[in-house]
Amino acid sequence: xxxxxxxxxxxxxxxxxxxxxxxxxxxxxxxxxxxxxxxxxxxxxxxxxxxxxxxxxxxxxxxxxxxxxxxxxxxxxxxxxxxxxxx
Amino acid sequence: xxxxxxxxxxxxxxxxxxxxxxxxxxxxxxxxxxxxxxxxxxxxxxxxxxxxxxxxxxxxxxxxxxxxxxxxxxxxxxxxxxxxxxxxxxxxxxxxxxxxxxxxxxxxxxxxxxxxxxxxxxxxxxxxxxxxxxxxxxxxxxxxxxxxxxxxxxxxxxxxxxxxxxxxxxxxxxxxxxxxxxxxxxxxxxxxxxxxxxxxxxxxxxxxxxxxxxxxxxxxxxxxxxxxxxxxxxxxxxxxxxxxxxxxxxxxxxxxxxxxxxxxxxxxxxxxxxxxxxxxxxxxxxxxxxxxxxxxxxxxxxxxxxxxxxxxxxxxxxxxxxxxxxxxxxxxxxxxxxxxxxxxxxxxxxxxxxxxxxxxxxxxxxxxxxxxxxxxxxxxxxxxxxxxxxxxxxxxxxxxxxxxxxxxxxxxxxxxxxxxxxxxxxxxxxxxxxxxxxxxxxxxxxxxxxxxxxxxxxxxxxxxxxxxxxxxxxxxxxxxxxxxxxxxxxxxxxxxxxxxxxxxxxxxxxxxxxxxxxxxxxxxxxxxxxxxxxxxxxxxxxxxxxxxxxxxxxxxxxxxxxxxxxxxxxxxxxxxxxxxxxxxxxxxxxxxxxxxxxxxxxxxxxxxxxxxxxxxxxxxxxxxxxxxxxxxxxxxxxxxxxxxxxxxxxxxxxxxxxxxxxxxxxxxxxxxxxxxxxxxxxxxxxxxxxxxxxxxx
Numbered sequence: 001x002x003x004x005x006x007x008x009x010x011x012x013x014x015x016x017x018x019x020x021x022x023x024x025x026x027x028x029x030x031x032x033x034x035x036x037x038x039x040x041x042x043x044x045x046x047x048x049x050x051x052x053x054x055x056x057x058x059x060x061x062x063x064x065x066x067x068x069x070x071x072x073x074x075x076x077x078x079x080x081x082x083x084x085x086x087x
Numbered sequence: 088x089x090x091x092x093x094x095x096x097x098x099x100x101x102x103x104x105x106x107x108x109x110x111x112x113x114x115x116x117x118x119x120x121x122x123x124x125x126x127x128x129x130x131x132x133x134x135x136x137x138x139x140x141x142x143x144x145x146x147x148x149x150x151x152x153x154x155x156x157x158x159x160x161x162x163x164x165x166x167x168x169x170x171x172x173x174x175x176x177x178x179x180x181x182x183x184x185x186x187x188x189x190x191x192x193x194x195x196x197x198x199x200x201x202x203x204x205x206x207x208x209x210x211x212x213x214x215x216x217x218x219x220x221x222x223x224x225x226x227x228x229x230x231x232x233x234x235x236x237x238x239x240x241x242x243x244x245x246x247x248x249x250x251x252x253x254x255x256x257x258x259x260x261x262x263x264x265x266x267x268x269x270x271x272x273x274x275x276x277x278x279x280x281x282x283x284x285x286x287x288x289x290x291x292x293x294x295x296x297x298x299x300x301x302x303x304x305x306x307x308x309x310x311x312x313x314x315x316x317x318x319x320x321x322x323x324x325x326x327x328x329x330x331x332x333x334x335x336x337x338x339x340x341x342x343x344x345x346x347x348x349x350x351x352x353x354x355x356x357x358x359x360x361x362x363x364x365x366x367x368x369x370x371x372x373x374x375x376x377x378x379x380x381x382x383x384x385x386x387x388x389x390x391x392x393x394x395x396x397x398x399x400x401x402x403x404x405x406x407x408x409x410x411x412x413x414x415x416x417x418x419x420x421x422x423x424x425x426x427x428x429x430x431x432x433x434x435x436x437x438x439x440x441x442x443x444x445x446x447x448x449x450x451x452x453x454x455x456x457x458x459x460x461x462x463x464x465x466x467x468x469x470x471x472x473x474x475x476x477x478x479x480x481x482x483x484x485x486x487x488x489x490x491x492x493x494x495x496x497x498x499x500x501x502x503x504x505x506x507x508x509x510x511x512x513x514x515x516x517x518x519x520x521x522x523x524x525x526x527x528x529x530x531x532x533x534x535x536x537x538x539x540x541x542x543x544x545x546x547x548x549x550x551x552x553x554x555x556x557x558x559x560x561x562x563x564x565x566x567x568x569x570x571x572x573x574x575x576x577x578x579x580x581x582x583x584x585x586x587x588x589x590x591x592x593x594x595x596x597x598x599x600x601x602x603x604x605x606x607x608x609x610x611x612x613x614x615x616x617x618x619x620x621x622x623x624x625x626x627x628x629x630x631x632x633x634x635x636x637x638x639x640x641x642x643x644x645x646x647x648x649x650x651x652x653x654x655x656x657x658x659x660x661x662x663x664x665x666x667x668x669x670x671x672x673x674x675x676x677x678x679x680x681x682x683x684x685x686x687x688x689x690x691x692x693x694x695x696x697x698x699x700x701x702x703x704x705x706x707x708x709x710x711x712x713x714x715x716x717x718x719x720x721x722x723x724x725x726x727x728x729x730x731x732x733x734x735x736x737x738x739x740x741x742x743x744x745x746x747x748x749x750x751x752x753x754x755x756x757x758x759x760x761x762x763x764x765x766x767x768x769x770x771x772x773x774x775x776x777x778x779x780x781x782x783x784x
Contacts, residue, residue, distance in 0.1 A: 003768060011771060018214045025210045029203060029473070033466055036196070036449035037458070046336025051447040054199035055514035056332060059206050063503050066213040070496035073218070077493070082772045084491045 010080040017072055021065050028053070028061045093490055097166050104169075108308050114138065119587045128586050132271040135594040139309065140286035143302045143601065147290030150298035155630050158295030158637065159226040159613060160487045165300055167494040171501020173300045174485045176307035176602035178205075178476075178506055180256075181263025182663065184310060184599035187510075189571025191517035195446040197461070198517070200468040202510050206503060207469070208476025211675075213499035216477060217486040219682045219770045221495035224782040226487065227610075228480040228674065229618045234781060235681040235766060236689040237759075239623050244696050246614045248673035249480040251700075252666035253614075254648065256479075257607040259663045261652035263600035270546065270576075271593040277653055283601060284649050291605050292638050299605045300488060306598035307505060313595020314509050314575075321519045321582040331515040338522040342446055345525040349564050350442040357557040358565040359440045366436035373429045380422050387425075391415050427712075439565060446521060460731045471738035475667025478674035481603075481610040492773040520574050523581050529564045536562070539580035543573055608648070612641040664735045665707060672699030672741025680749050685767050691753030699745025706737040 032039065036050030044052070077083035091099070118131055152158055165173065183205065191198035223231055229245030261280055268279030290302050322331035325338050349355055375383045395411040419425035444451045450465060452458035476482065485502075489495045528537060533555050543551050550573040556566050576596070579588040616637035621628055628636070656662075677696050680687040708714045709727040711734035720727075732739060769779050 007772065007775070014771075021210070021214060025207065025214075029207050029469060030466060033203070033469065034462065037462075040447060040449055044336075045333075046338075046340040048339075048447045050449050051196055051199070051339075052336075054196065054203055056511045058203055059507050059511050062207050062210050063500065063507055065210050066503055067497075067500040069213055070493075070500050073496055074493050077773050082774050084493060084774045 006080055010076065010082060013076060014073065017069065021069055025065060028058045093164065096164060100166065100169055104304060107305060111309065115587060115591055119585060122585055122587050129273055131587055131590045132593065135590045136268055136272050139594050139597065140282065142305065143286050144289040146302045146305055147294055147298040150301050151293035152295065152297050153634060155633060157297045158634055159617065161297040161300045163488055164490055165488040167489060167498035168501050169304050170485060170489050170498040171505050172307040173303035174482065174502035175505035176303040176310065177485060177606040178482060179310065179509060179599050180260055180603040181596060181600040183509065184314065184596045185572055185575050188513040188516045189574040191514055192521055192574050193571045195444060196449045197465060200465050201472065202514060204469045204472025205476060206506060206510050208473035209499055209503040211473060211477035213496065215679045216483060217495045217499045218492045220483060221486050221489060221492050222770050222773060224487065226617050227613055228483055229614060232677060232692065236692045238689060241689060241693050242618055242622065244693055246618045248696065248700060249614045250611055252479065252670040253481060253607045253610050255662040256666050257604055257648045258651045260600045260604035260607065261648050264597060265652065267593055267596045267600065271590065280649050280652055284645055287601055287605050287608065288642060288645055291609055292641050296488065296609060299609055302605065303602045306602040310595040310598040311508055313591045315512060317578040317582055317584060317588055317592060318512055318516045318519065320584055321578060324582055325519050325522050331519060332511050335515040335518045339447060339518050342518060342521050342525055346443050346445055349529065354557065354559060354561065355563045355565055358563045361556045362436045362440035362565065366433050366440055369429050369432040369436060373426065373433060376422060376425055376429065384422055384425055388418055391418055443564065446518065463730065464733050464736065467732050467736035467739040471668045471671055471736045474671035474675050474738065474742055478670040481606040484610060516578065517574065520578060520581060528567065529562055531562050533560050533562060539577055542580065543577055608641060608645055611644045612637060615640045661711065661713065668703050668736065668738030668741060669700055671738040672703040672745050675742060676745035676749050682770060685764055686753055686758055687749055688753040688756045688759055690756050691749040694752050695745045695749030698748040699741045702744045703737045703741030706740055707734045710734040
């Protein structure tokens with residue numbers, strides 16, 4: 001099976017999307033995690049921000065990342081005609 | 088059902104589970120009415136136990152199957168939404184349900200490592216694994232390793248790693264089942280274990296993955312209702328607002344104010360001084376022991392013996408005699424044990440003598456160095472839990488069961504969403520309970536303790552004990568010792584809910600433990616029956632024979648797990664956390680490089696997996712007290728530590744080494760042939776014209 005240029009482009013786009021989402025995941029987890037002490041100085045609605053990110057904020061971002069990835073990739077499959085056929 | 092289309096099947100599932108949820112709520116309401124009419128607590132507990140386990144068994148019997156693909160991957164027809172629920176139940180164990188909120192209560196900010204670690208890992212599953220494994224479309228994780236890297240050696244390494252991490256995990260679940268049933272029904276621990284196990288086996292043995300999937304969906308519904316109802320109620324009680332995740336900021340502020348007041352209270356300082364004295368006394372014993380060794384130990388023993396004899400001679404109350412007898416029975420056997428016991432004693436008392444830490448404070452520590460150590464350990468633990476999540480075979484296996492790659496991607500989203508519902512509630516629960524304890528228990532009179540305290544004190548003093556150390560008749564915070572495990576189970580009573588809700592919470596905890604145990608047992612039995620028996624020993628076996636072997640092995644593994652659990656191994660909690668580090672180091676590098684790097688070779692993968700698990704295990708063996716004693720390691724722990732990382736996070740070394748070894752060895756060995764290239768392309772594209780087919784028959 002020979003891959004066409006379009007197939008290769010599909011894979012490159014997939015890698016780009018994956019990499020961007022991976023970086024967001026990394027920043028939300030480790031960069032905000034590292035600076036939790038400093039973020040805690042900020043208090044919003046009673047929540048110190050560093051604590052809030054660990055307890056709730058980062059979780060919301062994770063859920064959004066995954067649903068966005070599913071949405072984006074499923075569309076990309078269609079665009080590049082590599083989607084599974086129904087049935 | 089074979090004639091149904093996928094969308095008709097979806098509709099039918101929605102109908103079944105709506106009726107089921109309604110029926111379950113009705114059942115709870117009937118029991119609530121029963122309670123008002125005088126039904127006993129024990130009867131309510133037993134009703135929940137037998138009704139839910141009977142229900143799971145019924146689903147199991149209804150889903151029985153003689154088809155290989157149904158048995159191993161539920162026929163690959165599980166819609167994304169329902170696979171998400173099943174994964175949620177598969178994932179959330181007794182530890183998530185019972186221990187996590189308790190860990191947050193006790194540990195404050197540090198407990199958040201589990202919240203983030205056990206959710207963020209799904210991002211890795213979604214981005215790097217689930218869609219590709221689904222396209223590959225066979226039955227187990229070793230299947231993938233073997234197909235990608237070729238041969239049975241890599242399959243065997245995969246089987247070994249899968250069993251290693253799944254077995255320790257399943258033992259902990261079975262223990263959880265025993266503890267919950269015995270606490271809420273009065274049955275003995277051993278009986279509880281076997282009742283629960285019977286439920287698991289009826290379910291998974293007849294229907295394999297198909298039965299486990301549909302039972303897990305049912306279990307998810309029960310466990311999430313059981314978790315949310317008491318917290319919402321408590322939130323209304325404390326903040327007058329029914330969405331605890333939004334409103335507990337208010338409670339957290341009040342808790343922070345109380346922490347300051349408590350630390351300034353002279354009465355609290357009195358109590359802490361008592362602990363300081365005890366710590367000093369224990370420390371003096373340690374020093375004397377170091378100096379005089381056996382002679383000192385003998386003289387200490389004589390003191391304990393004399394006290395017992397004196398009490399007996401003076402006809403002291405039975406309680407005092409029993410306490411003295413217990414002190415003698417538990418007296419350390421030799422100098423080594425005495426040193427460990429008394430040092431622990433010193434540490435525990437010193438901890439109680441310290442002022443309360445602020446709940447939200449990140450990386451507490453006495454100086455900058457201690458804070459940095461705490462910070463790096465926090466991040467390392469998150470790393471291990473996340474990568475471990477993305478490497479546990481019983482979770483990855485679930486993404487083989489969706490109808491398509493498309494649905495596999497969405498299914499990870501639903502999985503995390505359903506897990507998220509519980510995980511983002513747990514921090515709120517911990518703060519709300521803390522609010523209640525700091526405001527209503529602390530400062531109350533010993534003669535008028537709240538009812539829930541009195542009741543739980545009777546259950547087990549290890550869970551909660553309150554002693555008036557400074558004899559002022561008022562409860563000080565430092566006088567309360569609370570075990571994290573009781574927080575979730577006691578929440579309904581703290582919130583002032585009827586007993587039926589306590590029964591519901593127990594049923595939820597049981598569902599969490601059973602559903603995880605189901606998935607794990609199936610993973611282990613499948614690794615043995617499919618990977619070892621069918622793929623390696625007897626590839627010509629008939630369908631009937633394969634399924635018979637699979638079912639028989641399931642029973643054997645279940646009995647082994649129950650036997651180990653009935654021994655109540657002490658360090659099981661450590662083993663469970665260790666499973667994450669081991670899975671992370673063993674599977675994650677080989678799986679991801681196998682998909683994203685065409686150059687990765689067979690020997691790279693084999694050596695990388697061995698090196699990853701080996702380094703992780705070595706680090707644990709030289710730094711974790713229990714493993715050290717098994718392997719006879721005597722060098723000081725501090726000499727063996729790398730970067731002050733705790734043994735629980737050993738994967739932080741194992742994972743990079745696993746990656747490095749795979750990359751280096753792969754570059755040194757011959758590139759994989761064209762067939763492997765084709766295989767990788769096949770896995771990367773959901774659909775290619777003229778593509779090869781790797782699906783299992």
